[in-house]
Amino acid sequence: MSLRRGMSLIETIVAMAIFAILIVMIFPALALLNHNNTISQDILEATYYTQQVAERINEVSLSSDSDKQMIHDALLSDGFSYTTNTYVKFNDPYEITVTTFDVTDSENLWRVVIVAENDASDYSQVEMVVRLSAEE
Numbered sequence: 001m002s003l004r005r006g007m008s009l010i011e012t013i014v015a016m017a018i019f020a021i022l023i024v025m026i027f028p029a030l031a032l033l034n035h036n037n038t039i040s041q042d043i044l045e046a047t048y049y050t051q052q053v054a055e056r057i058n059e060v061s062l063s064s065d066s067d068k069q070m071i072h073d074a075l076l077s078d079g080f081s082y083t084t085n086t087y088v089k090f091n092d093p094y095e096i097t098v099t100t101f102d103v104t105d106s107e108n109l110w111r112v113v114i115v116a117e118n119d120a121s122d123y124s125q126v127e128m129v130v131r132l133s134a135e136e
Contacts, residue, residue, distance in 0.1 A: 039122060046116040046124035049096055053078075053114045054126045057098075061130040068100075068110060068132060093118045108132050 007015075053075075060066055060074045072082070075098060080087035087098040094116045103109035110130045117123035 042118065042120065042122035043124060046094055046118065046122055049091060049094055049116040050114045050124045050126040053096060053098060054112075054128055057112055057114075057128070057130060061132060066132050071110075071130070091116075103129065 056074060056078060057071055060071050063070070075087045076082060078089070080089045080096075080098065085100050087100075089096045095118070097115045097117075099113045099115075101111040101113075103111050108131055110132060112128050112130055114126045114128075115123060
């Protein structure tokens with residue numbers, strides 16, 4: 001018997017078929033990873049916007065003479081529009097909504113809910129209670 005060197009055509013075809021099967025099995029996982037990464041980035045960006053608004057409200061409320069009007073003015077100066085306890089700002093692609101509620105039993109507390117949402121329903125929500133130092 002003689003020694004043969006190299007690969008035959010059959011061996012090459014079998015190796016390519018095994019490689020193709022592996023690629024077909026791995027591709028959906030890679031596509032899913034990419035999709036999840038995109039969603040995570042969108043949610044992280046929405047969280048960034050809500051956090052920025054929450055920090056702005058907190059900054060204004062910590063001033064020694066803060067009241068609801070000061071927070072109202074700060075949100076309007078940041079580009080929000082106002083309608084009945086709700087502030088709305090469009091920051092492409094997100095719609096940022098700030099809703100305020102009076103906390104019962106206290107005139108110095110204000111409950112604030114901040115939501116950033118885009119068309120793909122990726123959103124972030126931050127809720128906070130703001131203590132105002134001055135009573136109205």
